[in-house]
Amino acid sequence: MFCKILSGGVTGIQAGFVWVEVDMDSGLPSFTMVGSLGNEVRESRERVGVALKNTGFSLPASRVTVNLAPADRHKEGTGFDLPIAVGLLQAMDYFPKEATEGILFLGELGLSGELKKVRGVLPIVRAAKEAGIRECIVPAENAVEGAVIPGICVRGAENILQIVDCLQEGVDRERILPRTCVDRNRIMADTGEPPLDFAHVCGQQTAKRGAEIAAAGFHNLLMVGPPGAGKSMIAKRIPGILPPLLEEECLEVTGIYSVAGKLEDGQALVTRRPFQSPHHTITQTALIGGGKRPRPGLISLSHRGVLFLDELPEFSRDVIDALRQPLEDAVVQVARLDGNIVYPADVMFVAAMNPCPCGFYPDRNRCQCTQPQILRYRGKISGPILDRMDLCVELKAVEIQNLQGGRAEESSAKIRARVEGARMLQRTRFAGTMYRFNADIGAADVERFCALRAKEKKLMEKLYESMGLGARGYHRILKVARTIADLAGEEWIAEEHLLEAAGYRLV
Numbered sequence: 178m179f180c181k182i183l184s185g186g187v188t189g190i191q192a193g194f195v196w197v198e199v200d201m202d203s204g205l206p207s208f209t210m211v212g213s214l215g216n217e218v219r220e221s222r223e224r225v226g227v228a229l230k231n232t233g234f235s236l237p238a239s240r241v242t243v244n245l246a247p248a249d250r251h252k253e254g255t256g257f258d259l260p261i262a263v264g265l266l267q268a269m270d271y272f273p274k275e276a277t278e279g280i281l282f283l284g285e286l287g288l289s290g291e292l293k294k295v296r297g298v299l300p301i302v303r304a305a306k307e308a309g310i311r312e313c314i315v316p317a318e319n320a321v322e323g324a325v326i327p328g329i330c331v332r333g334a335e336n337i338l339q340i341v342d343c344l345q346e347g348v349d350r351e352r353i354l355p356r357t358c359v360d361r362n363r364i365m366a367d368t369g370e371p372p373l374d375f376a377h378v379c380g381q382q383t384a385k386r387g388a389e390i391a392a393a394g395f396h397n398l399l400m401v402g403p404p405g406a407g408k409s410m411i412a413k414r415i416p417g418i419l420p421p422l423l424e425e426e427c428l429e430v431t432g433i434y435s436v437a438g439k440l441e442d443g444q445a446l447v448t449r450r451p452f453q454s455p456h457h458t459i460t461q462t463a464l465i466g467g468g469k470r471p472r473p474g475l476i477s478l479s480h481r482g483v484l485f486l487d488e489l490p491e492f493s494r495d496v497i498d499a500l501r502q503p504l505e506d507a508v509v510q511v512a513r514l515d516g517n518i519v520y521p522a523d524v525m526f527v528a529a530m531n532p533c534p535c536g537f538y539p540d541r542n543r544c545q546c547t548q549p550q551i552l553r554y555r556g557k558i559s560g561p562i563l564d565r566m567d568l569c570v571e572l573k574a575v576e577i578q579n580l581q582g583g584r585a586e587e588s589s590a591k592i593r594a595r596v597e598g599a600r601m602l603q604r605t606r607f608a609g610t611m612y613r614f615n616a617d618i619g620a621a622d623v624e625r626f627c628a629l630r631a632k633e634k635k636l637m638e639k640l641y642e643s644m645g646l647g648a649r650g651y652h653r654i655l656k657v658a659r660t661i662a663d664l665a666g667e668e669w670i671a672e673e674h675l676l677e678a679a680g681y682r683l684v
């Protein structure tokens with residue numbers, strides 16, 4: 178008796194289909210599994226055998242072969258337990274062969290036959306929908322995650338018995354395993370509790386202006402200032418002034434969280450821009466991704482959002498240097514024996530550091546650091562990383578007037594309104610291209626999208642000489658100036674925009 182059950186797996190964040198083929202014949206009793214399997218998949222044999230026994234289905238004394246096709250693709254994870262169990266039960270005639278046609282099965286089995294949450298349900302259901310498959314049966318805990326994809330029926334099951342019941346001939350499936358429904362529009366509209374507000378940050382106008390420009394053009398931002406000046410307060414408020422995620426971006430970000438197993442229970446979609454702020458003891462693998470069983474790192478969990486490294490020089494040199502490539506390419510490449518895995522990593526990189534080891538330089542009343550100490554401290558951050566910072570702002574210690582409730586600070590809502598205005602201009606500008614924000618403009622297109630008039634060209638020539646810019650620095654100033662002009666609603670980049678952008682270069 179031979180049968181075939183459809184399932185799926187992910188490589189990186191790409192979903193692929195897997196056919197679970199089960200063959201049972203009268204040879205010496207054995208159970209063999211083949212098809213380029215990782216450890217978790219091999220262990221499936223034990224889990225499935227015991228789960229079936231404990232739910233009252235004993236395997237017959239026959240020779241069982243399970244093949245996961247295509248054999249040339251490496252398979253990982255625990256999601257094949259369910260399709261293997263369904264295949265065995267079908268080979269044992271517990272339900273008709275047609276019953277499983279057009280259905281994709283995915284889920285891990287516990288020893289008592291209950292279904293457990295797996296990773297990657299969203300991308301797999303999405304691929305199933307695109308391939309014209311009409312139904313997916315997944316663990317109940319994953320059901321909402323799959324159900325955000327319209328046009329495909331997703332059912333969540335608690336245990337294997339429910340699935341056997343619903344595959345019987347002539348039963349009302351909808352009664353046994355009702356289709357999971359989520360209201361995608363309601364989820365998209367629900368942005369949760371209000372994010373932290375800029376209205377609570379006293380003073381620091383330069384840094385706030387820097388954060389606004391960074392948010393408007395998705396530029397990287399470095400903040401330098403003494404402890405307690407509000408660097409991390411500002412960083413944490415940046416997601417609140419970024420334009421909301423588009424629906425397609427929500428799906429993309431949720432797919433990464435799904436693969437990483439980071440969706441919260443019952444969470445169908447990530448609708449807010451991610452904000453990740455790792456501790457400085459983080460390892461390179463945890464930040465960048467990869468590992469023995471590859472997972473997206475924190476940089477990919479910050480995709481389309483903010484990755485914030487506080488106290489940048491405290492991070493290990495290796496970790497900082499490992500950021501170079503992803504920040505440049507907006508993707509992470511993890512080398513594997515069977516080919517590279519690519520994780521998206523289009524982040525707004527925000528970093529903060531003290532100006533010296535004690536934090537109070539150049540206030541010589543408080544700072545006793547020697548010049549070599551200061552240089553060594555700053556030297557921990559390599560040039561190539563500093564080169565990727567589009568804007569650099571300096572913060573001063575908060576002055577007493579700012580704390581005594583002098584002036585009302587601008588709210589995040591007001592700042593976001595300007596950022597969204599700038600975003601609209603960029604969407605029009607980049608229609609039909611792969612760019613989303615000014616920060617994305619490639620070197621070859623800078624001249625086209627950041628065109629200058631004669632007077633401004635002259636100014637840039639002067640700046641190029643006096644600041645010793647180089648091509649990369651020159652382009653960065655143009656792109657930041659483009660964003661400043663967008664915030665002002667100006668069609669042309671003017672001298673004042675260029676001068677302001679140049680002022681954010683690291684000194």
Ligand SMILES: [Zn+2]
Pocket residue numbers: 533534535536537538543544545546
């Ligand atoms: Zn110092």
